[in-house]
Amino acid sequence: MSWITKTLTSSIGRKIIMSVTGLFLCSFLVIHLVGNLQLFKHDGGAAFNAYSHFMGTNPIIRTIEWVLVLGFGFHIYEAFALTRRNKAARGHGYAQWKAEQNSEWTSRNMGILGTIILIFLIVHLYNFFWRARFAGDLPKMGGVDLETADYDNLYLAVVSSFHIWWYVLLYVAAQISLGYHLWHGFRSGFQTLGLNHRKYMPLIKYAGYVFAVVVSAGFASMPLYFFLFTNERGDVVSNAPAFIQSVASAF
Amino acid sequence: MAGSNPNAKPMNLTLNVWRQPNRSTEGKMVEYKVKDISPEMSFLEMLDVLNEDLLHAGTDPVAFDHDCREGICGSCDLFINGRSHGPEKGTTTCQLHMRKFSDGDTITIEPWRANAFPVNKDLSVDRSAFDRIIQAGGYVSVNTGGVPDGNEIAIPKDIADRAFEAATCIGCGACVAACKNASAMLFVSAKVSQLALLPQGKPERKTRVENMIEQMDKEGFGACSNIGSCAAECPVGISLENIAILNREYISAKATSNNLA
Numbered sequence: 001m002s003w004i005t006k007t008l009t010s011s012i013g014r015k016i017i018m019s020v021t022g023l024f025l026c027s028f029l030v031i032h033l034v035g036n037l038q039l040f041k042h043d044g045g046a047a048f049n050a051y052s053h054f055m056g057t058n059p060i061i062r063t064i065e066w067v068l069v070l071g072f073g074f075h076i077y078e079a080f081a082l083t084r085r086n087k088a089a090r091g092h093g094y095a096q097w098k099a100e101q102n103s104e105w106t107s108r109n110m111g112i113l114g115t116i117i118l119i120f121l122i123v124h125l126y127n128f129f130w131r132a133r134f135a136g137d138l139p140k141m142g143g144v145d146l147e148t149a150d151y152d153n154l155y156l157a158v159v160s161s162f163h164i165w166w167y168v169l170l171y172v173a174a175q176i177s178l179g180y181h182l183w184h185g186f187r188s189g190f191q192t193l194g195l196n197h198r199k200y201m202p203l204i205k206y207a208g209y210v211f212a213v214v215v216s217a218g219f220a221s222m223p224l225y226f227f228l229f230t231n232e233r234g235d236v237v238s239n240a241p242a243f244i245q246s247v248a249s250a251f
Numbered sequence: 252m253a254g255s256n257p258n259a260k261p262m263n264l265t266l267n268v269w270r271q272p273n274r275s276t277e278g279k280m281v282e283y284k285v286k287d288i289s290p291e292m293s294f295l296e297m298l299d300v301l302n303e304d305l306l307h308a309g310t311d312p313v314a315f316d317h318d319c320r321e322g323i324c325g326s327c328d329l330f331i332n333g334r335s336h337g338p339e340k341g342t343t344t345c346q347l348h349m350r351k352f353s354d355g356d357t358i359t360i361e362p363w364r365a366n367a368f369p370v371n372k373d374l375s376v377d378r379s380a381f382d383r384i385i386q387a388g389g390y391v392s393v394n395t396g397g398v399p400d401g402n403e404i405a406i407p408k409d410i411a412d413r414a415f416e417a418a419t420c421i422g423c424g425a426c427v428a429a430c431k432n433a434s435a436m437l438f439v440s441a442k443v444s445q446l447a448l449l450p451q452g453k454p455e456r457k458t459r460v461e462n463m464i465e466q467m468d469k470e471g472f473g474a475c476s477n478i479g480s481c482a483a484e485c486p487v488g489i490s491l492e493n494i495a496i497l498n499r500e501y502i503s504a505k506a507t508s509n510n511l512a
């Protein structure tokens with residue numbers, strides 16, 4: 001084994017890969033969330049579909065997409081490799097085990113939380129990414145603009161999916177899992193890289209909490225909004241609360 | 252608190268103790284009753300009482316590790332009621348007192364559980380894996396020449412303090428026992444950062460961390476998930492900051508050392 005493989009398969013090396021990919025995925029979440037906020041725009045999906053078209057066709061984005069695939073791939077692979085090693089380190093368990101008295105639940109259940117995210121990811125990618133990129137069975141935007149008429153109407157696909165109750169449930173459950181995953185993961189990623197300084201750690205810790213809540217609540221708000229307050233075309237229903245009506249009409 | 256009163260009432264307790272005759276035989280939890288335990292006793296003294304009872308009854312006494320009984324040697328290693336060294340923060344088992352328990356309590360006592368720490372007998376475990384990690388690099392090779400002058404090597408106070416904090420690790424293994432992954436990272440990090448902080452440790456800095464981590468992995472300890480059970484259960488309060496230092500030391504050693512293997 002060369003020094004590189006030896007380093008990357010050591011217990012610390014695997015965690016370094018975990019943290020680098022995990023923090024990279026955090027940056028992806030920011031882009032994904034900000035882009036998706038266009039779902040809330042009241043234009044029948046024009047902005048969102050144009051954005052999706054750009055993301056799906058721009059060569060630079062398509063290249064970075066591979067980095068994203070690798071990021072997920074390595075993160076998930078190392079998750080299983082580490083979990084196996086960690087489980088094997090204690091063959092005989094305790095009769096009594098009071099870990100809740102010395103640590104946070106999230107930190108001890110990253111694997112379970114990650115697995116829920118993974119299940120979500122498969123469904124999510126199949127339904128939107130696969131159908132847009134490979135299956136090509138999405139409705140088209142149509143309309144008079146010749147340039148955009150041929151774009152996939154991903155907006156409509158999203159909005160109609162978000163009217164299926166179990167789909168909304170899966171999304172919300174996955175976002176809760178993601179929130180807890182990041183609650184521990186954000187800070188943990190810095191710690192793994194050795195970026196723990198008594199001056200900055202408190203800041204990183206609370207930034208992580210804010211990040212976890214904002215990102216997961218942000219993503220969860222989308223299925224909930226469409227399920228509760230709009231019809232299948234994304235128009236706000238007339239019996240939605242006045243507050244929603246006025247916020248929606250502002251965009 | 253009842254315990255601060257020397258006339259406090261003696262307690263009767265039920266103990267669930269792991270009994271295992273030797274390494275190769277599977278053990279089991281066995282229930283014992285102990286009577287008239289003074290709240291002033293240490294936990295190990297309470298076990299002495301149990302063992303005396305067992306000896307009188309002609310039964311094999313419970314084997315457990317201990318030496319100084321002053322909280323400094325790190326020999327005592329009991330997993331009590333689901334926690335390393337029991338319920339009290341910042342203490343070793345030998346410094347845990349029975350006043351922390353109440354009359355009628357049931358106390359579960361188990362050995363440290365980690366594949367790298369095989370059970371010798373009952374509650375006594377073999378922690379020589381730690382010794383082998385130290386042998387791999389947890390030392391400074393000094394040339395024993397003449398006696399150097401005091402303060403010849405200037406060390407800033409805050410660095411000296413931090414190195415000392417790390418050096419207080421007594422190697423008891425509570426971190427491994429409490430960790431969900433049975434990871435030895437807190438122990439190794441205390442040893443690595445102690446020596447990395449001091450000028451005397453600099454010459455062997457890179458090979459030390461490389462070799463110690465290699466040995467740690469070879470012994471079969473788990474990796475660190477930054478859960479923090481280790482630091483919370485550590486009797487001397489070694490902090491997680493040391494693990495960050497260890498990771499930094501490891502990454503920079505691997506990136507810059509001349510070791511190609």
Ligand code: HEM
Nearest residue numbers: 018019022023025026079110111114118185188189192476
């Ligand atoms: C967008 C999705 C995800 C993000 C942003 C993310 C982020 C992170 C971060 C920042 C960490 C901390 C790394 C460290 O402790 O150094 C982490 C740890 C972890 N992740 Fe993820 N993750 C994601 C998806 C997943 C998935 C799909 C899985 C599993 C199949 C997973 C499993 C784990 C596990 C098991 C750990 C803990 C590893 C350990 O400390 O032993 N994650 N994640």
Ligand code: FES
Nearest residue numbers: 318320325327345
């Ligand atoms: S017996 Fe020495 S520390 Fe407990």
